[in-house]
Amino acid sequence: KQEVTQIPAALSVPEGENLVLNCSFTDSAIYNLQWFRQDPGKGLTSLLLIQSSQREQTSGRLNASLDKSSGRSTLYIAASQPGDSATYLCAVKGDKIIFGKGTRLHILP
Amino acid sequence: EAGVTQFPSHSVIEKGQTVTLRCDPISGHDNLYWYRRVMGKEIKFLLHFVKESKQDESGMPNNRFLAERTGGTYSTLKVQPAELEDSGVYFCASSPPGSSYEQYFGPGTRLTVT
Helix, strand or coil: CCCEEEECCEEEEECCCCEEEEEEECCCCCCEEEEEEECCCCCEEEEEEEECCCCEEEECCEEEEEECCCCEEEEEECCCCHHHCEEEEEEEECCCEEECCCEEEEEEC | CCCCEEECCEEEECCCCCEEEEEECCCCCCEEEEEEECCCCCCEEEEEEECCEEEECCCCCCCCEEEECHHHCCEEEEECCCCHHHCEEEEEEEECCCCCCCCEECCCEEEEEC
């Protein structure tokens, strides 16, 4: 049974710092891994999708990596801004789509 | 291009009543998914349609939940009768044909059962 864990559960960092969010999964038989952000009271916004054959994806200040063999993915955010404050979720797609509980990120102005 | 839309955005009903949630996927997306997030828990998969067929409904909590996707376009999720533990946010997502495409989520319907 696939389990997805996100560490830390919450994180506060000063504006301008670079940061890394972690996602680990127990079953490496996946099609892809997707990172989302969710703002309070809003839906999910897709940030990056990494296919199982890929190692990383980049979009602007965001870079996501995938190491299937070790069951890990990281989301790197460069030069953080207050607007980056949100909950970040990773979801692993295998036979089913399994979400982690998310990391609540707060960027301090 | 319009994204995934859900209606209503918020519903408050009493225990024992019936509620129907609607999801309109992105045009051309054969795959449609329903998810639920209850307070303090992670988002959990409910079911997956490919066109009008239920591909996987293993996440449906019990037989009080009924999902339909007539004609392979929009989908409805009916809860009858609603219980207190059904409160949460119900998300719908869609993706193009195939298994490896990213999912596009709707804004969710917040259901409160009192």
